[in-house]
Amino acid sequence: xxxxxxxxxxxxxxxxxxxxxxxxxxxxxxxxxxxxxxxxxxxxxxxxxxxxxxxxxxxxxxxxxxxxxxxxxxxxxxxxxxxxxxxxxxxxxxxxxxxxxxxxxxxxxxxxxxxxxxxxxxxxxxxxxxxxxxxxxxxxxxxxxxxxxxxxxxxxxxxxxxxxxxxxxxxxxxxxxxxxxxxxxxxxxxxxxxxxxxxxxxxxxxxxxxxxxxxxxxxxxxxxxxxxxxxxxxxxxxxxxxxxxxxxxxxxxxxxxxxxxxxxxxxxxxxxxxxxxxxxxxxxxxxxxxxxxxxxxxxxxxxxxxxxxxxxxxxxxxx
Numbered sequence: 001x002x003x004x005x006x007x008x009x010x011x012x013x014x015x016x017x018x019x020x021x022x023x024x025x026x027x028x029x030x031x032x033x034x035x036x037x038x039x040x041x042x043x044x045x046x047x048x049x050x051x052x053x054x055x056x057x058x059x060x061x062x063x064x065x066x067x068x069x070x071x072x073x074x075x076x077x078x079x080x081x082x083x084x085x086x087x088x089x090x091x092x093x094x095x096x097x098x099x100x101x102x103x104x105x106x107x108x109x110x111x112x113x114x115x116x117x118x119x120x121x122x123x124x125x126x127x128x129x130x131x132x133x134x135x136x137x138x139x140x141x142x143x144x145x146x147x148x149x150x151x152x153x154x155x156x157x158x159x160x161x162x163x164x165x166x167x168x169x170x171x172x173x174x175x176x177x178x179x180x181x182x183x184x185x186x187x188x189x190x191x192x193x194x195x196x197x198x199x200x201x202x203x204x205x206x207x208x209x210x211x212x213x214x215x216x217x218x219x220x221x222x223x224x225x226x227x228x229x230x231x232x233x234x235x236x237x238x239x240x241x242x243x244x245x246x247x248x249x250x251x252x253x254x255x256x257x258x259x260x261x262x263x264x265x266x267x268x269x270x271x272x273x274x275x276x277x278x279x280x281x282x283x284x285x286x287x288x289x290x291x292x293x294x295x296x297x298x299x300x301x302x303x304x305x306x307x308x309x310x311x312x313x314x315x316x317x318x319x
């Protein structure tokens with residue numbers, strides 16, 4: 001059983017900076033989840049520096065503790081987890097990076113380990129989805145973001161952080177009848193920036209929809225659309241959150257959720273068949289007071305908690 005160092009016995013400033021002070025072990029044995037860094041940022045369009053995101057999140061995560069009071073679960077009573085280290089990315093070469101991601105995730109997925117992937121810019125999600133498709137087939141998909149990332153190209157390039165989910169749809173990686181985007185907002189080049197995503201098959205909820213319908217109704221619709229059995233991948237762009245709460249990102253958009261609301265969206269995914277997560281676009285250079293890193297580590301913590309809750313529910317069924 002792998003679990004974090006007890007910070008009541010070992011001060012948080014001691015030791016390696018791993019996520020949640022988990023052991024830094026590259027193993028698939030006796031492991032339910034693995035935190036994996038993907039420090040790639042050369043497909044970003046505005047600010048860069050997201051390559052520092054994984055370590056920035058790890059640094060903030062030393063404050064995390066093993067009991068989640070909002071979900072009422074002692075995580076490591078139910079799961080074992082490690083910090084698996086980073087995928088070896090190729091700066092400036094997104095295609096070779098995708099190959100490395102697919103190869104790097106293969107042993108985890110083949111052994112039933114749930115990856116929690118820390119980026120990196122959002123282009124990396126295409127590599128993640130390719131890896132999951134090899135294991136699970138077409139994935140149900142929940143995407144929290146202020147942008148749809150379904151443009152056909154950016155600067156004439158097909159593989160940028162604004163294009164991964166168009167490519168994923170085109171490659172047949174996603175079950176489009178079970179794919180949802182939440183939080184889109186801000187100025188656009190035209191109405192097609194939303195309608196194109198809908199034409200691809202995504203069910204899109206803008207931030208205006210979120211405010212009109214309410215979080216609980218959005219989550220209820222997500223559960224109804226996806227169902228409890230189909231494998232689900234969750235992608236969380238930190239710019240889903242209002243920049244007042246997450247300034248450290250490359251393309252911030254105002255009028256988003258608070259940090260509390262964002263965490264409640266993640267918590268509300270319990271009951272889906274969650275098999276993988278990514279958390280992207282954290283940019284340390286613009287993160288005043290480590291505000292974004294603290295929030296991102298909390299999002300990661302909720303993802304870990306969902307893995308534990310799924311395992312607890314499965315064990316109850318077997319009893």
